[in-house]
Amino acid sequence: MNNKLIKNSQVFKAFCDENRLQILKLLQSGEKCACVLLEKLSIGQSTLSHHMKILVQSGVVVPRNEGKWTYYSISEQGAQAAKDLLDKLTIVKPGKSGKSGKSGKQGKSTCK
Amino acid sequence: MNNKLIKNSQVFKAFCDENRLQILKLLQSGEKCACVLLEKLSIGQSTLSHHMKILVQSGVVVPRNEGKWTYYSISEQGAQAAKDLLDKLTIVKPGKSGKSGKSGKQGKSTCK
DNA sequence: CTCTCATATCGACAAATGTCAATGTGAAGT
DNA sequence: ACTTCACATTGACATTTGTCGATATGAGAG
Incomplete structure (x- = not known):
């Protein structure tokens, strides 16, 4: 359970560092040797x-x-997996939309 | 320039912590008061x-x-922005596809 | 086999991050 | 006004992360 969340967070750590984003940018133009990446x-x-x-x-x-x-x-497959995961994490489930909780008005002394 | 990469990395930090993923999960069923989140x-x-x-x-x-x-x-808008950014970061540009660099065969003493 | 080159791993250290307790702040309720 | 409640901010601390230099590993080249 908890483990799954940690594993998911690992995926996005790929995008959480300036140098890694730079590397991805370089890889966008095609496969690169490590030594080429190192030069830049x-x-x-x-x-x-x-x-x-x-x-x-x-x-x-x-x-x-x-x-x-x-x-x-x-990896286009890996990239797609990350996108799918991002979708999964941010999709707002239907039903409980709009304001919080039930629709009726509540008192000022509760947040429910 | 560099600044842009750092700013981009900030977006994904939202998804890099177990507790934040848990919070997003809770918010998927609709708006929540901070005190409700705190309880769980x-x-x-x-x-x-x-x-x-x-x-x-x-x-x-x-x-x-x-x-x-x-x-x-x-924010469905914010979520979409993150997805768009992820697309932008992982899209493989056409042309320079497949193996690295040029297509001809090279010697064994160079990676180019 | 030995040497060199490309890359991975290790150990140390600094910076960034997550956490809590304590305190600050702003909005109601009395 | 005073108090209470919800949340933000601060300061301290432990953990994690990024970085480097040094060393290990593994694949050619000589």
Whole structure:
């Protein structure tokens, strides 16, 4: 239960850091090698590795290994999953719309 | 520029905490008074206030004041803005698709 | 096999975040 | 006015997160 909420929050952490957004922006033009990303990001190599791990764990980015290089790209499937989750988290269920609780007027000494 | 990335990251911070996700879940069934939220969340009052501030600042939740009470609800407009932003951040631009860089084969001693 | 290169992991540290208790503030109720 | 109630703000503290330098790992190249 609670675990699910924590897992969901993990997905969005991918988008909660300036450098990770920058990385995503770079990946929007196609797959990139880690070393290419490193060139453009004024952060250290270990820090990049850390951010890529978070992006991959969120499912939004997928790695591809080729020899000694690792290429990263945006997973359209993972991105869609994030969008679906966002929908799920923000959809307002029908029925209980508009003002709070029941529709009748209540006293001034209760918030219900 | 950089500022924009930071501002964007702020939006998603709304979804990066277990308690905030719990709050959103509660708000999905309609507008709720802060005191009602407080009852269900096993967190202190000041902590709730802190979380509500972050949710409101992200635009996903809107407050409504009535006397001494504050009611919160999900902003469908704010939620849509977050979805649009997520789209913008994860869309893969056409053209540079598939593998990295150019299409021709390169040597094994370069990642380009 | 050894060396080098690309990347991951580790350990340390600073900054940001979540939490609470205490206090401030503004709106009713008496 | 005084009190009470709902919520916000502040200050202190613990946890989490981002960062770096150093080291480990794994894949070619020599």
